[in-house]
Amino acid sequence: MKQRLKIIILLLLPFCSFAEEGFVISGKVTGIISGSVSIVPRSGDDLRNLPEKVRIVDGVFTFTGKIDHPQPVQLKISTKTLNIFLENTRYTVDCSFESLSGSQIKGSKANDEFQEFMASGQSNLDYLRAHPSSPLAPWMASMASFKKESILEAYSLLTEEGKKSVEGRELKRQIDIYEKTAAGKPMLDFKMNDPAGKPLSVKDLAGKIVVLDFWASWCAPCIGFIPKLREHYANYSNKGVAFVSVSVDENKEKWKEAMSFHPMEWKQVVAAGGFSDTEGVKPLFNIKGIPYLIIVDRHGNIAASLDGYHKEELGKVLEDLVNK
Incomplete structure (x- = not known):
């Protein structure tokens, strides 16, 4: 009896270790005669090595692979594409093709919560506020991180374990950049050239208040902001303020x-x-979007950074600086 038990344990060991190292999705979906299972890559997905698609035979399949960290993916089963939260664990799906949905992928608390979130209509940040200890929390935090204010709040809501996650470490990296470029910090130098190819540095404008307007030819809000920027130029260019529009176009x-x-x-x-x-x-x-403005004071320090949500504050910032 003991010998038989040892044999069973030895046979199970590869499956146990694989479950820890990667994911296994075992499926039985009635209504499918043939087809395949695969992950559909999306822009922004952190999937370096997509697993090979597998065939479905009489509705049965086993799909395996490994991901670097838990994240949402689009799982395609036959002609249906499901949004699921994937982690390196074992999943099962046993249903008809007609009822097949992300919530039918069983075996992961994270995916169960992800399906509830998708159906709730909540924002990422609202969900994070209500569920800071959820296995989804690090991903929720990363999705709520378009504005500086939301990045700071999202990171503060994470547990210590969440802060050690891939997403938590990335948020901390962004926060460190914000601290290095906060008001009062010395302006960081970067390479830029005028239309003739001549280099220009913010240091070349020392002693002036400098408005750096980051924009691009493909950015409609940037183009729409030009008339307002022209008003500021008319009001402040004779008061020691230098305006520089910095294109981030790759196509010159x-x-x-x-x-x-x-x-x-x-x-x-x-x-x-x-x-x-x-x-x-x-x-x-750490520019998330354009237009984006950085205002540098006469001493070469950052006076303010204004994203698209705060660009209308430029007039007040300049008025305060010229009156100092």
């Missing part, structure tokens, strides 16, 4: 074409790195 011809359609009387430059997530001004200042 598109940039120059946009300048010809929308003439701007102040300095025009293009930033190195475009609007890349990994280089240039976007990660340097």
Whole structure:
């Protein structure tokens, strides 16, 4: 009897270790004769090695793989695409094709909560406020992180374990950047060139108040903000304020074409790195979207950073600075 038990344990060990190392989705879906199961890659998904799709035979399949960290994915079973929260654990699905949905994927508390959230109509931040200890919390925090205020709140709501997650560490990295670029901190230098290819540095404008307007030819709100920026230029350019529109266009011809359609009387430059997530001004200042304004005081320190939600505050910031 003991020998038989040992054999059973040995046979089960590979399955136990695999469950810890990756995910297994075992399915029996009636109404499917053949087809396949796969993960549909989406923009923003952190899936480096997508598992190979597997065939469905008489409604039965076993889909396996491994992900770096828990996250929502689109799981395609035959012709249906399901939004599920995937982690490295064992799942089962046993239903008809007609009733097949994300909530039929059983075996994960995180996916159960994810399905409830999807049906609730709540915002990510509202859910996080109500469920800070949920296994979904780190992902919820990352989804609520478009504005600086929401990033700070989302991170503060995470448990210590949540702060150690992939998403928690990324939020902390962004918060560290905000601290380095907060009001009163020295302005960070970056590479930019004028239309003739001549380099320009914020340091070249030392002694002036500098308004850096980050924009792009493809950004409609940026184009829409030009008339307002022109008003500020008319009011403050003779009061020691230098205006610099910093394009994040990767296509310099598109940039120059946009300048010809929308003439701007102040300095025009293009930033190195475009609007890349990994280089240039976007990660340097943690810019989430454009238009984005950075105002530098006469001493070379950051006076304010204004995203698209706060750009209308530019006049007040400039009025305070010129009157100091």
